[in-house]
Structure formats: structure tokens, C-alpha cells
Amino acid sequence: MNLHGVWAIYRFEMARSLRTLWQSLVGPVLTTSLYFIVFGGAIGSRMQSVDGVGYGSFIVPGLIMLSLLTQSVGNASIGIYFPKFTGTIFELLSAPVSAMEMVLGYVGAAATKSVVLGVIILATSAFFVPIRVLHPGAMIAFLLLTAIAFSLFGFILGIWAKSFEQLNFVPMLLITPLTFLGGSFYSIDMLPQPWRTVSLFNPVVYLVSGFRWSFFGKGDVDIAVSLGVTLGFLVVCLGIIAWIFKSGWRLKN
Template sequence: MNINTHGIWAIYRFEMARALRTLWQSLVTPVITTSLYFVVFGGAIGSRMSTIDGVGYGSFIVPGLIMLSLLTQSISNASVGIYFPKFTGTVFELLSAPVTAMEMVVGFVGAAATKSIVLGLIILATAALFVPLHIAHPFAMLAFLLLTSIAFSMFGFIIGIWANGFEQLAFVPALLITPLTFLGGAFYAIDMLPQPWRTVTLFNPVVYLVSGFRWSFFDKGDVSVGLSLGVTMLFLVVCLLVIGWVFKTGWRLKN
């Protein structure tokens, strides 16, 4: 089976060029937002809190901050990337081009994941200016960064196909992903919650993403790293199956 690398590269390059045209919003704004988080959470609140699991509060919130930006940006980048061809009608040119569905997904999702990973690394570098950081498992950190960005870029791709307007594009990140991240242990350890909320929180899938990512930094997490990796891989596979069904049926693409 021949892979149309030229087609994949064309889609990828176009999406990356669109990000460069909005460089201020794509990079500078998240850096400023991260700095404000450290001023408020790390400075005002962190100075009044003891360490959490032996980790200073300012350092403790770094994985949660990166994960918050990673999830929202992955969804936003991928959903906008596929929604605009639908909105302008050029999606039919993509569907009739000599590019398979999988090649199209690789181009869009690859570009969205790349932008999210770069943003995550920039936020990590910004955080290092405010708090001392030590990454216990750097390769595991990069693996979680890569898998999470790909999985949620696929999820964003599905949202972009599902959406019928710009309001729906913003609905899922603003009203679902961001609250789930805040309630998923991004800024606290779930052991700090009283029962039954501690048990209820375990039904939040973002808990496993944040916990695994935090483990890669501090060798400590709310749940086992194996479970965190398993949940991440399961979500990726589910998104892949849904995308396959979308292209097989043409749902909201061909009608």
C-alpha cells in the first residue's frame, strides 16, 4: 500500500502555516496566561500552603497547567482545522483528492498535535522561570505529552466534523474539558478530597491524564502510571474508531 506523503505534507504544512499567521494568539497569549496562574496560584495561594506529597505547591501545579493547555489547544487546533473546509465548502475537494481518509487525518491531527506539543514545552520552559523543576522520567513525560496531544487532537477532529457553527466548536472545550481538568486534580491531589467526592473524581478521565503526567515529573501520582497510560491509549483507540466510522459513513461530511 502506497502512502501519499505529498498529500499528508501539503495538509500538514497548510495547517502549520495557519498557526504561524496567528502566532500571537498561539504562543504569546498562553505564556502570559501561565505567568498569571503562577502569580495567583503559585504566589498568593502557594505561599499559604504546605507541600503536597513533598512537592512545593508551585511545582506541583506545573503538570496540571500544561495538561490544561494541552487538552484545550489540541481540541481547538484540530476542530478549527477541519471545520473551516466544511464551512467554506472546500472539504469536498479534500474528499475527492487522491488522499485517503487516514492520510487526511494524519495531516490535520499531526499539525494540531505538533502545535500543542510546542505550546506545552513553551509553558514548561516558562514555568521553570518561576519554580524549581525536576523531571524524574523525561521520556515518560514526552510520551504522555505526545499520546495526549494526539488523542485529544483526534477528539477535536471529531468535534470539528460534528459542529454546525462556531458556537459548537467552543462549547466542548469551554464547558466540558476545562471544568473536567480543574476537577481532575490539576491544582490539587485527589487524596485531599473528602469521601464520597474522592471516589466520584475517579470517574473523571482527566484524572488519569493529569496523574500520569504528574508521575513523570515527581514519581508520584493519584493513580498508578499503568492505569493512566491504559486510559490514555483507550481514549486514543476510541477516537480512532469513531473517525473511521465517520469517513466510512460520510456523517456530516458528505451531506
């Protein structure tokens, strides 16, 4: 494996984030604080607890997952889209770096930035509400798996997109709505039928539920199902990326 090539891509992507530190870290943290002020203050004053958990604490896993999904997709998609946009993708494809090494560099950097942001949001949340993590191992596993899976998805999106409009289309009109409707700020058990059943077709429900289980030992769906859906999504993304590099779809034309 060409570790120097992987490290070069990884270091370049991480350096790009440092140049936009306000947008990469400070902005999401301020947004999270506003969520606590609005949701925790306005709704929390009327909804004291959900499943025995204070509402302010209950929304912490959902807030982290909301930022994790959007940042993972955004970081990975823009990372591979810019070489396509500027034409330097051909230099990258002709370099002594394999497809797996290229993916490791871009996805690794995107996932790292998302996990760091998730940890910062978790630390920020502790200033607003009491935080407890019953299963820290499961929390770390879901944090890493989700960041990697959606960074892979963002990598696919960056290759698929032909313009900045397309690049922003999926996160704005798909990822964010699915996250809001995926139980980030409520339990789907609170929904009447048939909406609760409809919510089970939203894959984000399983991510949020599994992550929330790691905090409070309670989730909307079984933890094994949540883990299975997360791993299944990761495997599907890996398969699509393998096909893209094998066929050269939107890489060489």
C-alpha cells in the same frame, strides 16, 4: 501513502498558526504566567507543599496538561471545521488523499502545535519554580499520547459541529471544567469521600496523574492505569473517526 498530500495539509495548518502567533503561543504563555502569580503566590504562600513537592512545582504538570488539552482540541477542531464551513471539504474529499492521510495531516499539525506549546510552558515554568523530571521518557510519552488523543477528539468535534457555537461548546463547558476538576491544581487525595471516588470517573484525572508521576514519581492513581486510560481514549477516537469516514456522517451532507 501520499506523503505529498499529508505534507501539504500539515504545512497549511502549521502556516495558519504562524499567522496567528500571538493567539497560538504568546497568549497561552501569558495565561500560564498569571496562573503562577495567582495560584503560586496566593495559594502557594498558604500551602507550602503537596506530597512533599512544593506547591508551585506541583501545579506545573497540571498547567501544561490544561493548555495541552484545550489547544489540541481547539487546533484540530477549527482545522477541519473551516473546510466544512467554506465548502472546500468536497475538494479535499475528492482529492487523491485517503482518510488516514487526511487525519495524519490535520491531527499531526494540531498535535505538533500543542506539544510545542507544552514545551514552551515547561520552559516558562522554570523561571518561576524549580523543575525536575524523574522520568523524562514517560513525560514525553504522555505529552505525545495526550496531544494526539485530544487532537483526534478535536477532529471529531470539528466534524460534528454545525456552527461556531457548537465548536466552542465542548471545550468551554466540558474540557476546561474537567481539567480544573481533574487534579490540575490539587491532589484528589485531599478531597473527602465521596468526592474522591467521584473524581475517579473524570478521565482527565488519569492524564494529569500520569503526567505528574513522570515529574515527581507520585500520582493520584497507578501509572499503568493512567497509561491504559490514555491509550484507550486514543483507540476510541480512532474508531469513531474510522466510522465517520466510512459512513460519511456530516462530511457529505
